[in-house]
Amino acid sequence: MKKGFGQHFNFILVLLFTIVCAILFSSAAQANLIKNGGFEDIDVPDRSWRYFSQGTPNLAWQGSNVEIWDSLFGFEAAEGEQYGELNAHPNQGQFSIYQTFDTVAGGIYDLSFNYSARRNNKNEQFEVSAGDFSQVLTSNIRFNWQDFATEFTALSDTTTITFTALNRGTLGNLIDNIVITQNRLPIPEPELIFPLTFALLFLLLRARYHRKPKPIRIKLD
Ligand SMILES: [Ca+2]
Ligand SMILES: [Ca+2]
Ligand SMILES: [Ca+2]
Numbered sequence: 261m262k263k264g265f266g267q268h269f270n271f272i273l274v275l276l277f278t279i280v281c282a283i284l285f286s287s288a289a290q291a292n293l294i295k296n297g298g299f300e301d302i303d304v305p306d307r308s309w310r311y312f313s314q315g316t317p318n319l320a321w322q323g324s325n326v327e328i329w330d331s332l333f334g335f336e337a338a339e340g341e342q343y344g345e346l347n348a349h350p351n352q353g354q355f356s357i358y359q360t361f362d363t364v365a366g367g368i369y370d371l372s373f374n375y376s377a378r379r380n381n382k383n384e385q386f387e388v389s390a391g392d393f394s395q396v397l398t399s400n401i402r403f404n405w406q407d408f409a410t411e412f413t414a415l416s417d418t419t420t421i422t423f424t425a426l427n428r429g430t431l432g433n434l435i436d437n438i439v440i441t442q443n444r445l446p447i448p449e450p451e452l453i454f455p456l457t458f459a460l461l462f463l464l465l466r467a468r469y470h471r472k473p474k475p476i477r478i479k480l481d
Contacts, residue, residue: 290441290442292440293362293369293441293442294438296318296319298337298340298342299326299340299344299436300339300341301318301320302318302328303330306330307330307334308330309327309328309330309332310328311326311327311328311348311349312325312326312328321357321358322357322358322359322360323355323356323357323358324348324352324354324356325350326344326348327345327347327430328342328344329434330342333403335376337436338376338436340436342436343434343435343437344435345378345431345433346386346423346433347378347427347430347432349430351428353428354424354428355424355425356422356424356425357422358420360419360420361418361419362418363414363416363417363442364445364446365416365417366414367443367445368413368442368443368444368446369390369391369411369412369414369419369440369442369443370409370440370442370443371388371409371411371438371439371440372407372409372438373388373435373436373438373439374406374435374436375405375406375408375435376403376434376435377401377432377433378402378431378432379402379432380400380401380402381400382431382432383400383427384398384427385397385398385425385426385427386423386424386425386426386433387424388408388421388422389421390412390420391412391413391419392415393412393413396426399433403434405436423435
């Protein structure tokens with residue numbers, strides 16, 4: 261039996277509703293785009309530290325050496341058991357580590373991490389940047405994790421997150437739990453979804469009420 265226009269119309273309505281809902285509520289839990297963001301992927305023995313140069317398997321971070329601590333001086337990680345010290349060993353001048361990951365240009369991403377000073381009142385400072393975002397963070401309280409969270413817009417199909425120590429020397433700027441997740445994609449623009457949906461519905465209704473009537477056949481026996 262041939263489906264009537266009404267059935268097609270209802271199907272299209274349900275389809276449109278589903279698409280709009282999927283776009284509006286697609287901010288479900290997303291995977292972390294950062295590898296080894298918690299500095300757990302290379303095991304350092306409890307209550308000790310090691311440093312690793314870029315290219316070390318599972319390190320994932322590039323740039324300067326990365327110093328990884330496990331509960332050193334009794335200071336526990338913000339996440340897991342280990343964390344990184346940006347001002348690594350040995351002294352390399354300005355310490356800067358970075359990691360590049362896939363993004364969608366114009367997409368919005370959430371960034372969060374924890375950071376702490378290693379010493380009191382030394383103005384330990386680092387700059388963090390990713391996409392259109394850049395900020396300098398300062399901490400002055402020894403062994404005290406602070407939460408940081410922001411969002412940024414990706415500018416191309418890959419994005420690099422960079423942490424750069426702004427104080428010299430091999431002491432300072434502890435970081436842990438670096439997480440980047442996709443928040444929302446740029447297309448379609450959320451403010452265009454409803455106008456587009458209503459325009460489509462209007463066209464469908466118009467088509468429904470202006471369709472050609474079926475020719476009436478009169479049986480002549
Ligand atoms: Ca960790
Ligand atoms: Ca460990
Ligand atoms: Ca160090």
